[in-house]
Amino acid sequence: EAQVTQNPRYLITVTGKKLTVTCSQNMNHEYMSWYRQDPGLGLRQIYYSMNVEVTDKGDVPEGYKVSRKEKRNFPLILESPSPNQTSLYFCASSFGLAGAETQYFGPGTRLLVL
Amino acid sequence: AQSVTQPDIHITVSEGASLELRCNYSYGATPYLFWYVQSPGQGLQLLLKYFSGDTLVQGIKGFEAEFKRSQSSFNLRKPSVHWSDAAEYFCAVDAYSGAGSYQLTFGKGTKLSVIP
Numbered sequence: 349e350a351q352v353t354q355n356p357r358y359l360i361t362v363t364g365k366k367l368t369v370t371c372s373q374n375m376n377h378e379y380m381s382w383y384r385q386d387p388g389l390g391l392r393q394i395y396y397s398m399n400v401e402v403t404d405k406g407d408v409p410e411g412y413k414v415s416r417k418e419k420r421n422f423p424l425i426l427e428s429p430s431p432n433q434t435s436l437y438f439c440a441s442s443f444g445l446a447g448a449e450t451q452y453f454g455p456g457t458r459l460l461v462l
Numbered sequence: 463a464q465s466v467t468q469p470d471i472h473i474t475v476s477e478g479a480s481l482e483l484r485c486n487y488s489y490g491a492t493p494y495l496f497w498y499v500q501s502p503g504q505g506l507q508l509l510l511k512y513f514s515g516d517t518l519v520q521g522i523k524g525f526e527a528e529f530k531r532s533q534s535s536f537n538l539r540k541p542s543v544h545w546s547d548a549a550e551y552f553c554a555v556d557a558y559s560g561a562g563s564y565q566l567t568f569g570k571g572t573k574l575s576v577i578p
Contacts, residue, residue, distance in 0.1 A: 352505075381566075383568075388471075388570060389570060390552060390568040390569055390570040390571050391506075391552065391568040392568075393565065393566070393567075396563075396565075398563060404563075406565070438505060438506065440506075449556075449564075450496075450508050450511065451508075451566060453498075453505040453506040453507075454505055455504065455505045456504075456505050
């Protein structure tokens with residue numbers, strides 16, 4: 349089944365404790381991205397990757413890191429989480445960057461930073 | 463930079479009634495337009511998209527949307543709402559952001575409640 353998977357689905361952590369949220373897709377997509385969703389703000393892009401070893405900042409990259417060492421995986425790293433990073437995070441992927449490409453979303457990771 | 467406005471934060475309709483969710487965008491050229499739906503506790507699912515051709519686009523679950531260039535709008539419609547349509551709906555614009563890449567920008571969403 350074609351899908352984007354994220355782990356963990358739920359995470360509670362404390363300020364400053366490094367964490368990684370994994371994202372994996374099995375559709376051989378080149379383009380992957382991370383979004384955060386906050387009430388009243390919709391989805392905002394954190395980082396995106398156009399291919400292996402190619403990443404770039406989205407609209408809200410502060411406090412986050414990413415890496416793309418393999419085509420299928422795009423982990424999101426919070427090296428020193430803060431309470432304002434409490435949010436719902438979505439990973440997405442698509443075949444490419446052409447404007448009409450459909451992005452496929454993972455199920456989301458709900459993060460609470462105390 | 464492109465932007466998307468969904469003027470209605472929350473809409474309540476009766477089951478069987480018609481539905482229209484509004485979406486306005488700001489972009490210098492014709493963008494690629496999408497509607498996504500997010501059911502409670504779920505990820506986002508594509509309902510439909512427009513990128514060229516017929517301005518009336520049919521999607522899944524009986525939804526349709528009409529692109530109106532003169533009004534910079536891409537409103538989502540359904541003739542008869544079902545209780546299972548209760549969800550949050552997001553309009554999105556995919557527009558060229560330079561350096562050969564596109565960026566998908568979402569509206570803030572419209573939450574739909576359905577009264578039995």
